[in-house]
Amino acid sequence: MSLKMFHVVFVLCSLALTIGLSVWGFGNYQVSGRPVDLFYGIGSVISSVALVIYGWVFLKKLKHISFL
Amino acid sequence: MANAKTTSHGTSADQAHDHHHYEPGFWSKYIFSTDHKVIGIQYGITALVFLLFGFILMLLMRQQLAKPNQPIPVIGPILEKVLGTDMVNSGVMQADLYNAFGAMHGTIMVFLAIVPLAFGAFGNFVTPLQIGAPDMAFPRLNMASYWFYFLGGVVMLSSFFIPGGAAKSGWTSYSPLASIADMAHWVDGQTLWLIGMVLLISSSLLGAVNFITTIIQLRARGMSWMRLPFFVWAQLVTGFLLLLAFPPLEAAGIMQLVDNLFGTSFFLPTGLVVNGSQLPVSGGGSPLLWQHLFWFLGHPEVYVLILPAMGIVCEIIANNTRKPIWGYRSLVYSVLCVGFLSFIVWAHHMYLTGMGTKISTFFQTTTMMISIPSVIILTALFISLWGGSIRMNTPMLFALAFLPMFGIGGLTGLPLGLNATDIYLHDSYYVIGHFHYVVAPGTIFGLFAGIYYWFPKATGRFMNETLGKIHFWGSLLFMNLVFAPMFIQGMKGMSRRMYDGGATYAGNASVLGLNTFISHAAIGLAVFQIPFIINFFMSIRSGKKISSDNPWEATTLEWSTPTPPPHGNFIKEPVVYRGPYEYSVPGAAKDFSPQDQQA
Amino acid sequence: MEIPYTVKPRPDTGLYNAKVGIWLFLASEVILFGALFSAYILLRVGALDGVWPNIKNAWPHGLLNIPIGTFNTAVLITSSVTVVFAWAALKMNNFARFRICMVITIVCALGFLCIKSFEYNEKFTHYELRLKSGKAYTGHIEVNGKHPGFWDFGSIYNLARLETDKVEKVKFTADPPKAKPGEKHDESTPKHEVMEVATSDIAHLDAFIPRNHTFFAIYFLITALHGFHVLGGALVLAWFTFPGSKMWLTEPERFINRIEVGGLFWHFVDLVWIFLFPILYLL
Ligand code: HEM
Ligand SMILES: [Cu+2]
Numbered sequence: 001m002s003l004k005m006f007h008v009v010f011v012l013c014s015l016a017l018t019i020g021l022s023v024w025g026f027g028n029y030q031v032s033g034r035p036v037d038l039f040y041g042i043g044s045v046i047s048s049v050a051l052v053i054y055g056w057v058f059l060k061k062l063k064h065i066s067f068l
Numbered sequence: 069m070a071n072a073k074t075t076s077h078g079t080s081a082d083q084a085h086d087h088h089h090y091e092p093g094f095w096s097k098y099i100f101s102t103d104h105k106v107i108g109i110q111y112g113i114t115a116l117v118f119l120l121f122g123f124i125l126m127l128l129m130r131q132q133l134a135k136p137n138q139p140i141p142v143i144g145p146i147l148e149k150v151l152g153t154d155m156v157n158s159g160v161m162q163a164d165l166y167n168a169f170g171a172m173h174g175t176i177m178v179f180l181a182i183v184p185l186a187f188g189a190f191g192n193f194v195t196p197l198q199i200g201a202p203d204m205a206f207p208r209l210n211m212a213s214y215w216f217y218f219l220g221g222v223v224m225l226s227s228f229f230i231p232g233g234a235a236k237s238g239w240t241s242y243s244p245l246a247s248i249a250d251m252a253h254w255v256d257g258q259t260l261w262l263i264g265m266v267l268l269i270s271s272s273l274l275g276a277v278n279f280i281t282t283i284i285q286l287r288a289r290g291m292s293w294m295r296l297p298f299f300v301w302a303q304l305v306t307g308f309l310l311l312l313a314f315p316p317l318e319a320a321g322i323m324q325l326v327d328n329l330f331g332t333s334f335f336l337p338t339g340l341v342v343n344g345s346q347l348p349v350s351g352g353g354s355p356l357l358w359q360h361l362f363w364f365l366g367h368p369e370v371y372v373l374i375l376p377a378m379g380i381v382c383e384i385i386a387n388n389t390r391k392p393i394w395g396y397r398s399l400v401y402s403v404l405c406v407g408f409l410s411f412i413v414w415a416h417h418m419y420l421t422g423m424g425t426k427i428s429t430f431f432q433t434t435t436m437m438i439s440i441p442s443v444i445i446l447t448a449l450f451i452s453l454w455g456g457s458i459r460m461n462t463p464m465l466f467a468l469a470f471l472p473m474f475g476i477g478g479l480t481g482l483p484l485g486l487n488a489t490d491i492y493l494h495d496s497y498y499v500i501g502h503f504h505y506v507v508a509p510g511t512i513f514g515l516f517a518g519i520y521y522w523f524p525k526a527t528g529r530f531m532n533e534t535l536g537k538i539h540f541w542g543s544l545l546f547m548n549l550v551f552a553p554m555f556i557q558g559m560k561g562m563s564r565r566m567y568d569g570g571a572t573y574a575g576n577a578s579v580l581g582l583n584t585f586i587s588h589a590a591i592g593l594a595v596f597q598i599p600f601i602i603n604f605f606m607s608i609r610s611g612k613k614i615s616s617d618n619p620w621e622a623t624t625l626e627w628s629t630p631t632p633p634p635h636g637n638f639i640k641e642p643v644v645y646r647g648p649y650e651y652s653v654p655g656a657a658k659d660f661s662p663q664d665q666q667a
Numbered sequence: 668m669e670i671p672y673t674v675k676p677r678p679d680t681g682l683y684n685a686k687v688g689i690w691l692f693l694a695s696e697v698i699l700f701g702a703l704f705s706a707y708i709l710l711r712v713g714a715l716d717g718v719w720p721n722i723k724n725a726w727p728h729g730l731l732n733i734p735i736g737t738f739n740t741a742v743l744i745t746s747s748v749t750v751v752f753a754w755a756a757l758k759m760n761n762f763a764r765f766r767i768c769m770v771i772t773i774v775c776a777l778g779f780l781c782i783k784s785f786e787y788n789e790k791f792t793h794y795e796l797r798l799k800s801g802k803a804y805t806g807h808i809e810v811n812g813k814h815p816g817f818w819d820f821g822s823i824y825n826l827a828r829l830e831t832d833k834v835e836k837v838k839f840t841a842d843p844p845k846a847k848p849g850e851k852h853d854e855s856t857p858k859h860e861v862m863e864v865a866t867s868d869i870a871h872l873d874a875f876i877p878r879n880h881t882f883f884a885i886y887f888l889i890t891a892l893h894g895f896h897v898l899g900g901a902l903v904l905a906w907f908t909f910p911g912s913k914m915w916l917t918e919p920e921r922f923i924n925r926i927e928v929g930g931l932f933w934h935f936v937d938l939v940w941i942f943l944f945p946i947l948y949l950l
Contacts, residue, residue, distance in 0.1 A: 001690065003930045007751045010934050010941075014744050017941050021737070024949055040737075047741075054748070062755055202668035205684045273695055281687045284680060285672050311691060315699035319706065326888065331878035334706070334885070338715060348827070352725065352881040357709050361702055636668045 005067045011055045018048040102207035103635055107214050108193030109526065112519075114218060115185035119512075122176040123597075125169045127590060132161045133569035134587035155233055166567035167236035168257065172224070174239025175261065178369065179268050180221050182511055186376035187272070187310070188217065190518050191279055191303045193526065197626035197633065198297050200288025200642040200664075205281040213274035220267035227260035235261035238565065240366070243335030243358040247327050248342050254329070262325045269318045276311040279303060288625065290644035294400070295663065297624045297648040298393065301400050302379030305407035306372050313368035313411065320361035327353075334358075356421060363414035371410045373507055374474070375403065377514025378445060381467040384517050385449055387622045388464040389456025390659050392649040395448040402441035402448075409438040419490050428487045435485035442478055446471060462536030466517035469544050470510060477506030480555065495565075498558025501551050509547040516543075516600070524619050528631045529611030535603040542596025549589035553582040621660050623650055628664050674921045689928045693935050700939055703889050704946070710881045727882050730805075730875065732786055736948045739782050743937045746775035750904070750930045757923045762915060765926075769908040772933070776901035783894055790875040790883070791823065796839055796864065797871040804860075808872070809838040825873040829866045836865045837872075886947055893943060896936045904929055 001009075025041030028034075101107060128147075131140050139159030140147070147165075148156040155165040196204055204210045227234040234257040237246040241261065250256035283304045287296070323334040331349055335358045338351030386393045393399065415423065415431040449471060458464065480502040483489040493499065516539075523531050557579045562570045569583045570576040618627040625644070629637050642664045650661040676683045714726040753768035792814065797803045807814065810824055811834065829837065841860040873879040877887045907929055914922040 002686075003751060003754055003927045003934070006931055006934050007747070010747055010938055013938060013941050017740070017945065020945060021949075024945075058751075065755070065758060201670075203670055205670065206688060207670070273692070276695075277688050277691045280691050281684055284687055285677050285682070285684050286670070311695045312698050315695050316702035319699055319702040322892075323706065323888065326877065326884070332884035333878075333881055334710070350878060350880050352710070352714055354709055354713050357706055360709075361706070364702070638668050641668060 002065070002067060004062055004065050007058065008055065011051055011058070015048055015051045015055075018044045018051060022048065100211060102203075102211050104192045104196050104204045104207070104210060105526070105633060105637075107210050108189050108191075110214055111184050111192060111217070112189035114221065115181050115189055118176050118221060119181040119185065120597075122173050122181055123594065125173045125176070127594060128161065129166060129169050129173065130587040130590045132166055132567060134584045136568040136571055151228065151233065161567075163567045164233060164236060167238075167565075168228070168234040170565060171235045171238050171241075171261075172228075175224065175235075177507075178239060178373065179265070180217075180224065182373050182507060182515075183272070183310075183369075184217055185515055186511065187279075187303070187306055187372065188214070188275060190299075190376055190380060190515070190522075191275075191306070194518075194522060194626060195279065195300055195303050196282060196286065197525075197629060197637060198300050198624050199283060199286060199291055200625045200638065200644065201282060201286035202636045202638065204278050205285055206278050209274050209278050213271045213278065216267050216271035216274065220264045220271060223260055223264040223267060227257045227264070230255070230257065230260065232256045240362055241324070241358075242362075243324055243327065243353075243355055244337070244340060246324060247336060248340075248347070251342070256328070259325065259328055262321045262328075265321050266318060266325075269314045269321070272310045272314055276307045279307040280311065283307070288642045288644055291625075291663075292644075294397070295644055295647050297379075298382040298396065298399055298403075299376075299379035301403055302375040302382075305403050306375045308407060309368040309372050309375075309410065313365045313372075316361045317365035320358055324358065356418075356423060359418050359421060360415070363417045364411075366417060367414040368410045370503070370506070371406060373511050375406070377470065377511040377518075378403075378449075378474075380514045380518040380521070381470045382449060383622075383624065384463045384467040384521050385452055386649040386651065387521075387620050388459040388461065388467070389453055390459070390651045391452070391456045392647075392651055393448065394451040394454070395444075396647070396649065398444055399448050402444040405441040406438060406445075409434060409441070413438055413485075416485050416490070419487050420494050425487075432485060432487045436482075439478065439482060439485070446475060446478070461520075462531070462533055462540060463517045463521035465537065465540045466513045466520065469540070470513045470517065473505055473509035473513060473547070477502060477504075477510050480505065492561075493558060495563055496558035497554040497562050497564055500564050501554035501558060504551045504554070508551065509544070513543075516540075519604075521620070522626075523607065523611075524614045524631070525626060526632055527608055527611070529607050529613055530619070531607040531611055532603050535599040539596060539600045539603065542599075543593065546589050546593035546596060550586055550593060553579075553586055557582055618662070621658070623660050623662050624648055625663055628662060674918070674924060683924055685924060685928050686931075689931050693931065696935060700889075700892075700942075703885070703892070704942075707885050707889065707946070710885055714881070727880060730790075730882075731886070731948045732789065733948055735782060735786055736944055739779055740940065740944050742775050742779050742782070743940050746772045746779075747934050747937045749775070750933050754923070754926045754930050757915075757919075757926055762912075766908060766912075769904060773901050773905050773908065776897050776904075779897055780894060780901075783890065787887075790887075793875045794824075794839075795871070795873055795875065795879060796841075796869065798864070798868050799870045800868070804839065804841040806839055806841040809840070810834055823874050823876060825879075826866075826869050826871060829869070829872065834866055836863050838862075839864050889943060889947070893936070893939055896939070900929070900933050900936050904933065 022041045022044035025037050025039075025044055029037035029041060098106060101110075128140065128143065137160055140156075140161060141159075144156055144159030144161070147161075148159060151165065155162055155168075192204070192210070196202070224234075230253075232250045232253040235241065235246070236249050236257065241258065246258050250258065283296075283300060323332075326332045327334050327336060333349045333351050333353040335355050336347065336349050336351060336353045337355060340347045340349070340351065382393060382399065413431055413434045415427060416435045419428050419431075453468075480498070484493055484499060484502060520531050520536055523529070557570075557576075558564075560576065560579045562573075562576045562579055566572075569580065571580060614631065617629065617631050620627070625642055626633075628642060630639065644663045645665065645667050646661060646663055648663060650656075650663075652659045653661050670684075671677070672682075672684050674683060676686075680687070711726050749768045749771040753765045753772065756762075756764035756768060792807065793805065794808050795803075795805050796808075808824065810829075813822070824834075824837075839862050841862065843859055875883055877884040907925060911925070912922070914925070
C-alpha cells in the first residue's frame with residue numbers, strides 16, 4: 001500500500017472520528033444542555049465536512065500517483 | 069555450473085573483482101560484518117555457546133535433584149566463591165539458586181540458544197543462498213539484529229552477579245510471583261531479565277522483518293512460490309510468528325518492568341498479601357493478563373522452535389533418499405495452517421487458571437485442530453522414505469531420528485491439550501517430558517543434522533563420519549533415557565520446579581529413584597557431546613576436503629555457489645527452471661537435477 | 668551480485684524492499700498497541716466497584732482534558748496532511764515546497780509533545796484524597812506552603828511520604844464537583860472547598876500518577892509509548908529534511924522512497940492517536 005492509499009485510509013479514519021465526536025457532543029448536549037457540548041458537536045460536523053472536501057481534493061490532485 | 073569442480077577461493081575472488089572489490093579489515097569482515105553468511109556463523113557460534121551453558125546449568129540442577137542438599141563436588145565451592153553464600157552454602161545449592169538456574173535454563177535454551185540457532189544461524193546462512201539472493205534485503209539491520217541478541221545475552225548473564233541473583237520465577241515469569249520474588253532489591257534479577265527480553269525481542273523483530281522481506285523480494289528469476297525449498301517456507305512462517313507474536317510479550321514485559329520499578333499494579337490484584345502484610349500498592353491489576361500476553365507469544369514461540377528444524381529435516385531427507393519429497397504441496401499448506409492456528413491456541417496453557425469452561429473448550433478445540441497439519445507434515449516426511457535408496461550418513465541419521473522423537477513429543481501433547489486430562493497432568497514432570505521430546509531430541513537433532521549437512525558449504529570440508537555416528541547413537545540413547553522416565557514421574561503426580569526433587573511429597577516415593585537415574589543419563593548425554601565438539605573444531609582445519617561445490621549431489625541453489633560462497637554469493641545471477649526436489653527424474657542423466665539446470 | 672529492488676519495485680510484487688519492510692514493521696506495531704488496548708479493556712472491565720471518589724465503578728472517568736486532547740488530535744491530523752504533501756512535492760520535483768511541508772510536520776510533532784507534557788503536568792500535580800471518615804475528594808495540595816510540581820519528582824506526596832517527612836497537616840483545595848460529560852450540571856454547589864487536613868485523618872493520598880491507579884498506569888504507559896513514537900518519527904523526518912536531504916541530488920528516486928517510508932510510519936503513529944483519543948478520553 002503506497003503512502004497515497006494509506007493517506008486515504010487515514011482520512012477515512014479521521015472522518016469516522018469526527019463523526020463520532022459530533023454524535024458524542026450532541027448526545028451530551030441533550031442531557032446537559034450546556035452550550036459547550038453544542039459547540040463541540042457543531043465543530044465536529046464542520047470538521048467532518050472539511051475532511052470530505054479535503055479527501056476529494058486530495059484524490060484529484062494526486063491522480064497521477066499510483067495506489068500500489 | 070552446478071557440477072563445476074570446486075571454484076577455488078582465488079578464482080571466485082577474481083571474478084568478484086569485476087564489480088567492485090574491497091578488502092575489508094578483520095573487524096568489518098568478521099565482527100561487524102553485514103554479510104549474511106558471516107552473521108549466520110556469528111549467530112551459530114554464540115547460540116552453541118549458550119546451548120552448552122544452558123546444558124551445564126541443567127547438569128548442576130540434576131546433581132541437586134539426584135542428591136538433594138548434599139554438597140556439589142568440585143564445582144560447589146567455586147560457585148560459592150563466585151555467587152556468595154546466599155546461593156551456595158558449604159557447597160550445597162540453595163533453593164534460590166535452584167530457582168534462578170531453572171528460570172535461566174529455560175530462558176537461555178529457548179530465547180538465546182534454539183531460536184538464534186534455528187532462525188538466526190540457519191536462516192541467515194541458508195535462506196538467501198536457497199532463494200538465489202546475493203544477501204539479505206537489509207544487511208545492516210541484519211547486523212544490528214545480531215548485536216541486539218548479543219547484548220540481550222550479556223544482560224541475561226550479568227544478572228547472575230547482581231545482589232539477589234538472577235530471575236527466579238521460571239522462564240514464564242508469572243506475575244505476581246515475579247514482582248514479589250525479590251523485594252529486597254529495587255533492581256533485581258527480574259529487572260535484568262525483562263531488559264534482556266526487550267533487547268531479544270528487538271533483535272527478533274529486526275530479523276523477522278528482514279527475513280520476510282528477503283523471501284518476498286529477493287527470490288531469483290524463476291523461483292516461484294511453489295519452487296521454494298520447504299526450508300524457506302518454514303523460515304517464512306517462522307518469521308511471521310516472530311513478527312506478530314512477540315509484541316504482546318514486549319508490552320507485557322514493559323508493564324511488568326513498570327510494576328517492579330515504579331510501583332504500578334498492572335498485574336497485582338487488589339489485597340495481595342505478602343509475608344503476612346498487605347502489599348502497599350494500588351491493586352486492581354490482573355495476574356491473568358500477564359498469562360494471556362505471555363502465552364500469546366509462548367505458543368507461537370514453540371512453533372518457532374520446531375518449524376526451522378522441520379525445514380532442515382525435509383531438505384536432508386529429500387537429498388538422502390534421492391527422491392522427491394512426498395506431498396510437497398501438502399507440506400506447504402500444512403505449515404501455513406500451523407502458522408495461522410498457532411495464534412489461537414495459547415490458552416491451553418491456562419486451563420487451571422479458572423478462566424472459564426467455555427474458553428477452555430474453545431482452546432481445546434483449536435489445539436486438537438492444530439495437531440492435524442502437524443501430523444500431515446510428519447506423515448509426508450515418513451512416506452518420503454518409502455522406496456528410497458537411503459544414504460545413511462550422519463545428517464540423515466539425525467534427520468531420521470527427528471521423526472519418531474518429534475512424534476512422541478507431539479502425541480504426548482494431546483492429553484495436555486484436552487482440558488480434562490490436563491487438569492491432572494498440568495505442571496507435572498509429564499509436561500517437562502512432553503516439550504523436551506519436541507525440543508531436545510526433536511529440534512536439537514534437526515539442528516545437528518543441519519550442522520553436519522551444511523558444514524561443507526561453510527568450510528569446504530566434511531565433518532568426520534565416525535565421530536558423527538558416535539555422537540548420534542550416544543545422543544539418541546541418552547536423550548531417551550533422560551526424558552522418557554519423566555513421563556512416568558509426571559503420571560505418578562510429581563510436580564515440576566521443586567528443588568528437593570519432590571522428596572517432601574509422600575506420593576512421589578516410588579518415582580524418586582528415577583531422579584538419580586535421569587541424572588546419570590544426563591551425564592551420559594554430556595559425555596556424548598564431546599565427540600561433536602572435537603569433530604567440529606578438528607574438521608574446520610583437517611576435515612576431508614570436498615571435491616566439488618555440490619558434495620551431497622543436491623538440487624537446491626545453495627550448492628551452485630563457489631565454496632565457501634564469496635561476498636554476493638553467486639558469480640552469475642541464478643535462474644531457476646524447476647522445483648526444489650527433482651531427484652531421480654526418469655530419463656535424466658544423473659539422479660539429481662539442480663534447480664538452475666536448464667530443462 | 669548486488670541486492671536488487673532497493674530502489675525500483677520488483678515487477679511481480681510491485682514493491683521496493685523498504686516498503687515491504689516498513690509494512691511488516693507496522694504490522695508488528697499494530698499488535699504491540701493492540702496488546703496494550705486489550706490490556707486496557709481487561710483492566711477496565713475487571714475494575715472493582717466504588718474505589719475512586721464519587722464514582723460508582725472504580726474506573727476513574729472524565730479526568731482527562733478533552734478540549735486539549737481534541738486540539739492535539741487536530742495537530743496530528745494536520746501533520747499527516749503535510750507529510751503527504753511533502754512527498755507529493757518531491758514527486759513533482761519541487762524541493763522547496765517539500766522542505767516547507769516537512770518543517771510544518773516536524774513543528775506539529777513537537778507541538779503535540781509540548782501540549783502532552785502540559786497535560787502530564789496537570790496530572791502530576793492533581794491529587795486524590797480519601798479520609799478515614801469515608802469522605803473522598805480530588806484537588807490540589809499545599810505542603811509547608813509549597814505546591815508540589817512536575818519537574819521535581821521528589822515532591823510528589825503520598826500518605827507514606829507525609830508520615831516519613833513528619834508532615835502534620837496539609838492544605839487541600841478540593842475541586843468543585845464537576846459535571847461529567849452527559850450529566851446535568853448542578854450550579855448550587857460551592858466553587859472551591861479549601862480545608863486543612865490532619866495527616867492522621869487521611870486514609871489515602873496520592874497524585875494522579877501511575878502507582879495510584881491502574882487507569883493512570885495504563886494511560887501513562889500507552890501515551891508515553893505513543894509519545895516516544897512521535898519523538899522518534901520527528902527525529903527521523905528531521906534528519907530526512909536537513910542533513911539527509913543531500914541524497915535528493917545524488918539519488919532522487921531513492922530519496923522519494925525514503926520520504927514515503929517515513930510518511931507511512933508517520934501516518935501509523937497518527938492513526939494510533941486517532942484510536943487512543945476517543946478510547947482514553949471519551950469512552
Ligand atoms: C501438536 C502438538 C502439541 C500439543 C497438542 C501441545 C500441547 C501442549 C499443552 C496443552 C501444553 C501445556 C501443558 C501444561 O502446562 O499443563 C504444552 C506445554 C508445552 N509445549 Fe506443547 N504441544 C504440542 C507441540 C509442541 C511443540 C511443537 C513444542 C515446541 C517446542 C512444544 C513445546 C511446549 C513447551 C515449551 C511447553 C511448556 C510450557 C511451560 O513452561 O509451561 N509443544 N504443550
Ligand atoms: Cu502451547
